[in-house]
Amino acid sequence: MRLDIDIAIKETYESGQTLSFISKIINNNLVYSEDKLLLYINAESIDNPVHSIYVKAYPKHDASYVKQLLRSKDNLNKIYESIDTDSIMHKAIMSYKGLRLTKSDPVITTIVFIISQFNNINRIRGIIDKLYSYGKVVKLNSKSYRLFPDLYTLEKISIERLREIGLGYRAPYLYNAVRYMLYNLDMYSLEHKSYEYIKDALMDIYGIGDKVSDCIALFGYGKTEAFPIDTWIKRAIERLYFNNERLKISKIKEFAYSRWGRYAGYAQQYLYHLSRMTKLSI
DNA sequence: ACCCAGGCGGGCG
DNA sequence: CGCCCGCATGGG
Structure with a gap:
């Protein structure tokens, strides 16, 4: 599917948003995957602002989702x-x-930015990569890719394993947040709440403070x-x-x-x- | 060797 | 409240 949008893919990808951490540049294309969907985004050039992109999606083509992700209404x-x-x-x-804010899945954004605290971008990417190894394999264009693991899959990872993956002292934060998001707070119920409401709800989660909740509000809820x-x-x-x-x-x-x-x-x-x-x- | 990284919780005044 | 401290880990 072709989508009309002014966007600088490379700048958007490199600017430290959720999209930066859960996608990869493969053969000059951007591959972005959440727990239920995978997008293969091709722009004529990822180096320059372009006016349209071509997107293939798993499991089905859904233009509205891509538009939301890339905030095409902005x-x-x-x-x-x-x-x-x-x-x-x-x-x-x-x-x-052409650098755009992106609006990713709030659950994944929360996981990413809990890991991000007092950490550097290369290490965050490495840890996210290791989490991907728990995700489901799907095929697109007869090539295999990993989806991001869902909360039920993440729930099965022990604190010790999270430490091994490289989370260090943040391991209990993520361990607890996964359970909190499964059993205490439906993250999707916050989608249309106010910025202040979202901040308050997020800061009740152990390991999420002022800065991380702002990142989630911005990159996960579009505030x-x-x-x-x-x-x-x-x-x-x-x-x-x-x-x-x-x-x-x-x-x-x-x-x-x-x-x-x-x-x-x-x-x-x-x-x-x-x-x-x-x-x-x- | 030392410093820093998309900070946070806990303890203290 | 505000302030200060320790915290795991790897790369420059």
Whole structure:
């Protein structure tokens, strides 16, 4: 199925969202798989913003799901207009035009960002890879791929095994979260709740705090007002907007919400990508 | 060797 | 509340 959308696949893939962790670039195509579906996304060039992509899906072609995943309703030009408040954000927008926020499965997003805490992107990818080995094998175009394991499969993995996989001290966080999502909280019941409601519900989970819940709200529930603050974003705001002054998280939040409002999440994503790509030597 | 990574829970004042 | 500390692990 062909889908009209302005998107820079590579930037979107590399910018540290859920999609970054549960998909792979294979032969210049993006392969993304959740627990019940697999997408094979082909763009003419993953290096440049394109205007359309071609998608094959397992088990069936479902354009609406792909549109939701890639947030095709977002009018990037309008969003740029509203967050282009200064020369720094302007540079980020110009550099990474076509970078989109993505909206992934909230359960998988929760798992990914519990693993992400106080960790680095390469290690997170490695751990997610190992989790994939528990997933079902499916075929698409006569090639085999793994789906992400569902909660019932993850429930069978012991804490010791999670430690071996590399979760370290986060093993009990994930172990408990899997059970919490199975028996205490239907994550899909939060889909159309407010940002604040979602944050409160997520922060009741052992191992999920302010930052991880913001990532889940943003990348798993599509709440674009969320502004996750990790070490990169903290340094970036301090260095680029406050002349290297040390700031409290609460102060940075205030700054971000008042400056970028309901698209703070987009501003965050561009700033995060800019910070990592330039290592802040701008 | 040392420092850092998409932070969190717990304990203390 | 806010602040401070320890935490597993691997790569630069």
